[in-house]
Amino acid sequence: MKKAARKKHPARIKKKHQAKARRTIRAGKIFEKRVGSGIPNFDGLIEGGFEKNSINIAAGSAGSGKSIFAMQFLIEGLKKGEKCLYVSFEEQKEHFYNNMLDFGWDLKGSEEKGDFSFLQYTPEKVRLMLEEGGGSIESAVLTKKISRIVIDSLTSFALLFNDELEKRQSILNLFNMIKDWGCTCVATLDENSSAKGRVLSSNFDIESDSIIVLYYLRRGERRERFLEVLKMRGTKHSSKIYPLEFTSRGLVVHKNALSDQVAFKLGL
Numbered sequence: 001m002k003k004a005a006r007k008k009h010p011a012r013i014k015k016k017h018q019a020k021a022r023r024t025i026r027a028g029k030i031f032e033k034r035v036g037s038g039i040p041n042f043d044g045l046i047e048g049g050f051e052k053n054s055i056n057i058a059a060g061s062a063g064s065g066k067s068i069f070a071m072q073f074l075i076e077g078l079k080k081g082e083k084c085l086y087v088s089f090e091e092q093k094e095h096f097y098n099n100m101l102d103f104g105w106d107l108k109g110s111e112e113k114g115d116f117s118f119l120q121y122t123p124e125k126v127r128l129m130l131e132e133g134g135g136s137i138e139s140a141v142l143t144k145k146i147s148r149i150v151i152d153s154l155t156s157f158a159l160l161f162n163d164e165l166e167k168r169q170s171i172l173n174l175f176n177m178i179k180d181w182g183c184t185c186v187a188t189l190d191e192n193s194s195a196k197g198r199v200l201s202s203n204f205d206i207e208s209d210s211i212i213v214l215y216y217l218r219r220g221e222r223r224e225r226f227l228e229v230l231k232m233r234g235t236k237h238s239s240k241i242y243p244l245e246f247t248s249r250g251l252v253v254h255k256n257a258l259s260d261q262v263a264f265k266l267g268l
């Protein structure tokens, strides 16, 4: 292969992408670069943001705010001039774009500028992509130089597999592929995270770099939202539980954590 052609080879672009991706070394210690989440007051709980090139799971019950949390992470990327991709198995594009306008997020405009892509995929199509070793999604990610990806939701993808071993292998393949692309990912996971009864979805928990749980609990006459960082590899993260609220600009984490007594009363 000629030198110029070799330079343009996807595998080479991929390697270059990764190499510059994630690390700086100071005084012999490796520091992972941090990627801002875009959620006010959240990055301070996780040493400045997600690790670059990591897979982060936002887990929670229906309506807990997973999709908006994930979208907000992409909005932050767009603000910084990054290219972003939202892969949805559930939301209809038009409807989703319309809902996001409530927070002042003009996804149609970002799409027209070539900064944002929304793929409405079936889980089956993603399985095919894995079997093809990347397929057209990989070409799109690498040529558009996408750096942030959302997968909404992993639950739909996992439903494809009856066999536990196959499920685990496929999730691992998906995560590895996203990492190979040099991207940082937030993936949502439907989970009945009603406090003490958090059901561990072990395949995801083991393979992901971090898990953020979004709780949506009834407290007296209404429901309230809370957030907890359950795990984040390589990060000294807060182990407290924080109220989470919707504002006209998206989700905001409260600065003050719940007291141990209140958390206990809520069963958290």
Ligand SMILES: Nc1ncnc2c1ncn2[C@@H]1O[C@H](COP(=O)(O)OP(=O)(O)OP(=O)(O)O)[C@@H](O)[C@H]1O
Pocket (backbone or CB within 6 Å): 060, 061, 062, 063, 064, 065, 066, 067, 068, 069, 102, 103, 190, 246, 247
């Ligand atoms: N503009 C808004 N202002 C206030 N709250 C909103 C607004 N838009 C959505 N919400 C709240 O957010 C919830 C939906 O958030 P989101 O779609 O992120 O949840 P989800 O966890 O992804 O839900 P699902 O499990 O259905 O996918 C709504 O049910 C509503 O309570």
Ligand SMILES: [Mg+2]
Pocket (backbone or CB within 6 Å): 066, 067, 068, 152, 188
């Ligand atoms: Mg959702």
